[in-house]
Amino acid sequence: MSNPADMKFLIVDDFSTMRRIVRGLLKEIGYNNAEEAEDGAVALNMLKNGRYDFVVSDINMPNMNGFELLKAIKADDGLKHLPVLMVTAEARKEDIVLAAQSGAAGYIVKPFTKATLEEKVQKIMQKLAATA
Amino acid sequence: MSIDLPDNMQMPAASPEIFQQLGQLTRQLHDTMNMLGVLPDLKNHVDNLPDARSRLNYIATKTADAAEKVLNLVDTAKADQEHIATETRKLAALITADPVKAVASGAVFNFVQDVETTTHRVDGHLTDIMMAQDFHDLTGQVVAKVVRLANDLEGQLVKLLVQAAPPEQAQKVEAALTSHHAPIEPRLDGPVVNPEGRTDVVADQSEVDDLLASLGF
Numbered sequence: 147m148s149n150p151a152d153m154k155f156l157i158v159d160d161f162s163t164m165r166r167i168v169r170g171l172l173k174e175i176g177y178n179n180a181e182e183a184e185d186g187a188v189a190l191n192m193l194k195n196g197r198y199d200f201v202v203s204d205i206n207m208p209n210m211n212g213f214e215l216l217k218a219i220k221a222d223d224g225l226k227h228l229p230v231l232m233v234t235a236e237a238r239k240e241d242i243v244l245a246a247q248s249g250a251a252g253y254i255v256k257p258f259t260k261a262t263l264e265e266k267v268q269k270i271m272q273k274l275a276a277t278a
Numbered sequence: 279m280s281i282d283l284p285d286n287m288q289m290p291a292a293s294p295e296i297f298q299q300l301g302q303l304t305r306q307l308h309d310t311m312n313m314l315g316v317l318p319d320l321k322n323h324v325d326n327l328p329d330a331r332s333r334l335n336y337i338a339t340k341t342a343d344a345a346e347k348v349l350n351l352v353d354t355a356k357a358d359q360e361h362i363a364t365e366t367r368k369l370a371a372l373i374t375a376d377p378v379k380a381v382a383s384g385a386v387f388n389f390v391q392d393v394e395t396t397t398h399r400v401d402g403h404l405t406d407i408m409m410a411q412d413f414h415d416l417t418g419q420v421v422a423k424v425v426r427l428a429n430d431l432e433g434q435l436v437k438l439l440v441q442a443a444p445p446e447q448a449q450k451v452e453a454a455l456t457s458h459h460a461p462i463e464p465r466l467d468g469p470v471v472n473p474e475g476r477t478d479v480v481a482d483q484s485e486v487d488d489l490l491a492s493l494g495f
Binding site: 159161163164166167170171174205206211235236237238239240241242243246253254255256257258259260262 | 405408409411412414415416418419466467468469470473478479480481482483486489490493495
């Protein structure tokens with residue numbers, strides 16, 4: 147990816163309000179290219195049929211939750227390179243540990259601020275740049 | 279609780295036999311419900327009612343906070359907007375009177391700087407208004423939990439009703455219930471409504487970061 151601002155995000159959340167909030171914040175911090183999915187199953191289908199660079203996912207969703215999506219992404223050779231940032235209301239320590247052990251690139255607990263999202267996204271971007 | 283009866287009313291004296299009969303009936307009802315397996319389940323659901331109360335309080339607080347935050351931000355943004363409108367009118371008057379002086383005195387430059395500062399501030403207010411809408415997601419998850427609890431409680435009460443009804447009526451009720459009750463998907467915990475005293479959850483983002491750092495992530 148030559149220009150980080152061109153990165154394509156996939157925002158996964160069953161609440162459209164939260165998808166719009168995350169999309170709006172990403173735009174404010176310089177990432178205009180984002181699409182949305184309402185659950186893990188829809189997201190996985192989009193990921194397999196499109197080109198994305200970054201996934202921001204909720205955990206508590208119907209059909210396929212965020213943990214299942216994360217595991218499916220990390221189990222797929224074509225997708226496992228994708229950074230997955232969890233943005234969720236799940237605040238149990240065991241969930242946070244599970245997400246990290248399952249390969250999440252970051253974990254944000256709701257409610258969150260613009261500064262938190264920006265910090266986590268930039269941190270992941272720096273790691274990506276360092277390993278590229 | 280005590281009831282004060284009017285002076286002209288007297289509570290009839292109950293005989294010990296009536297109390298004994300009432301006691302027997304209550305015991306029979308209790309034993310029957312236990313035998314039917316309804317009472318333990320029903321008790322479990324009733325025990326969850328304080329949790330539902332906490333969750334409803336959480337919703338009330340979250341929505342009230344969001345509404346107040348948005349209204350305060352709108353007030354501030356409107357004041358900023360009014361400031362720009364006033365300054366624009368003043369500058370227009372200056373330019374109309376003497377355009378060269380308006381530029382030379384720095385009034386135009388100051389105005390441009392003022393507009394830039396104020397619009398940046400208004401943009402911040404709009405972002406905060408957008409962020410305040412996160413209550414929809416958080417309360418939505420909590421509402422779903424309360425609805426599940428109400429459904430479970432309703433199911434147990436209907437089960438009790440069916441078991442106590444005549445067989446032909448019970449079959450009708452059961453058939454109607456089977457056709458109307460869509461299964462609700464199991465979900466994760468959702469937002470923590472009572473974090474006080476809990477050690478199994480994090481209270482904020484800094485605790486998430488500390489936990490992940492302690493694990494080497």
